[in-house]
Amino acid sequence: MPHSYISYWEHDVWLKDIDIAIIGSGIVGLSSAYFLKKKYPKKKIVVFERGFLPHGATTRNAGFSCFGSVTEILSDIKKTGKEKAYKLVRDRFDGLNALVKLHGKDAIQYENFGGYEIFTPDEEKVFDACKKKLDDLNRDLQDVLHLKSAVYQVSEKNKSSDLGLKNIVGMFFNPWEGQIHSGYLVQSLVDLCRKVKVEIITGLNVTHYTTGSEEVHLISENDIEIKTKQLVITTNGFAKDLVPGLDVHPARGQVLVTSPISGLQLKGTFHHHEGFDYFRNIGDRVLVGGGRNLDPDKETTTEMKPNEVIDQHLLKLLKEVVLPDKKFTIDHQWSGIMGVGEEKSPIIQYVKENVLVAVRMGGMGVAIGTNVAQKVAEIM
Numbered sequence: 001m002p003h004s005y006i007s008y009w010e011h012d013v014w015l016k017d018i019d020i021a022i023i024g025s026g027i028v029g030l031s032s033a034y035f036l037k038k039k040y041p042k043k044k045i046v047v048f049e050r051g052f053l054p055h056g057a058t059t060r061n062a063g064f065s066c067f068g069s070v071t072e073i074l075s076d077i078k079k080t081g082k083e084k085a086y087k088l089v090r091d092r093f094d095g096l097n098a099l100v101k102l103h104g105k106d107a108i109q110y111e112n113f114g115g116y117e118i119f120t121p122d123e124e125k126v127f128d129a130c131k132k133k134l135d136d137l138n139r140d141l142q143d144v145l146h147l148k149s150a151v152y153q154v155s156e157k158n159k160s161s162d163l164g165l166k167n168i169v170g171m172f173f174n175p176w177e178g179q180i181h182s183g184y185l186v187q188s189l190v191d192l193c194r195k196v197k198v199e200i201i202t203g204l205n206v207t208h209y210t211t212g213s214e215e216v217h218l219i220s221e222n223d224i225e226i227k228t229k230q231l232v233i234t235t236n237g238f239a240k241d242l243v244p245g246l247d248v249h250p251a252r253g254q255v256l257v258t259s260p261i262s263g264l265q266l267k268g269t270f271h272h273h274e275g276f277d278y279f280r281n282i283g284d285r286v287l288v289g290g291g292r293n294l295d296p297d298k299e300t301t302t303e304m305k306p307n308e309v310i311d312q313h314l315l316k317l318l319k320e321v322v323l324p325d326k327k328f329t330i331d332h333q334w335s336g337i338m339g340v341g342e343e344k345s346p347i348i349q350y351v352k353e354n355v356l357v358a359v360r361m362g363g364m365g366v367a368i369g370t371n372v373a374q375k376v377a378e379i380m
């Protein structure tokens with residue numbers, strides 16, 4: 001018998017007789033585990049995560065509870081037509097309702113301060129062009145989302161200075177947008193999983209798997225071999241390591257958070273440049289992120305490292321637009337990895353008879369993750 005990294009005791013309690021294994025403990029992996037356990041209470045379901053905490057996007061994002069900005073939706077309509085563009089909006093909107101229904105507002109610190117799309121002087125023409133299309137867009141979206149009032153409103157002229165912003169030529173306001181605390185979202189998911197007795201095992205990096213007719217064998221670092229009847233892969237931006245042929249690749253996002261700012265006027269979530277830049281308040285701090293379009297080649301990576309060009313761009317945005325007259329320092333800085341592809345929609349499909357993948361959440365996993373997981377449970 002070969003010497004093993006795993007003891008008899010460890011194998012007996014955690015790694016034996018697994019019915020469904022899930023790789024990845026982000027919003028999709030944990031929510032899928034929860035819904036699958038609700039559907040199959042007797043099955044042993046185990047989530048394997050390589051980080052000591054989830055180490056992809058779910059605890060490293062901006063926590064926007066949003067479903068699209070005016071420029072983004074108009075650009076999607078131009079690229080893919082109304083039907084596809086509105087389906088994305090509808091899926092995000094429904095997904096956010098499902099998220100809040102599953103966790104409750106308090107558990108994820110959901111706040112409905114509304115969201116804004118801002119336009120700086122270089123975008124005056126874009127703002128004017130969007131304004132002309134706003135009535136049509138609102139009419140369509142009210143219909144698609146079954147709302148009684150318009151989604152987007154042109155903000156009053158003095159609203160940007162009330163929020164402490166400078167160098168703004170126009171803003172759209174979306175009263176349906178909110179923000180969450182991404183750490184508490186994962187804590188709430190872990191609590192739900194524990195309640196229904198889903199096992200979550202961290203620190204286990206699955207390097208590959210093989211399939212037979214009855215079983216899937218997962219192989220991890222240290223040559224631990226784990227057998228499961230069914231496998232769900234929810235590794236999003238890292239999916240290609242395990243399933244090379246998929247149309248999903250990593251897209252890194254940079255985030256900075258300021259020191260607390262006394263008298264901070266900013267409240268809500270803000271999109272800029274078709275959502276490539278974004279910022280929000282976290283209490284009396286400001287989170288800013290984005291700028292990936294400035295260095296797309298370097299940002300197509302799973303390496304979590306800073307990018308000097310993007311950091312300078314985000315600092316400039318903070319100094320010139322978001323906090324023009326305030327003193328601040330940067331207290332937190334990190335990056336996270338999204339999974340993106342040619343299409344903006346997620347991939348939820350069997351890649352082998354007993355291996356299902358649910359990946360490619362793009363920049364909208366908070367919005368769509370819960371419903372993607374519900375779909376996983378439906379089709380498995």
Ligand SMILES: Cc1cc2nc3c(=O)[nH]c(=O)nc-3n(C[C@H](O)[C@H](O)[C@H](O)COP(=O)(O)OP(=O)(O)OC[C@H]3O[C@@H](n4cnc5c(N)ncnc54)[C@H](O)[C@@H]3O)c2cc1C
Nearest residue numbers: 024026027028055056057058061062064206253336365366
């Ligand atoms: C900077 C940034 C800001 C964002 N802001 C927002 C936002 O405001 N609103 C919004 O809706 N979305 C946002 N997103 C997107 C959103 O966070 C993601 O779409 C979502 O979290 C994806 O969830 P997931 O469960 O699919 O993947 P992840 O959260 O990435 O989870 C995948 C997990 O798999 C694990 N893993 C990978 N490979 C292996 C392996 N071989 N073995 C074991 N474990 C493995 C990883 O460690 C990771 O924990 C943002 C993303 C980033 C990066």
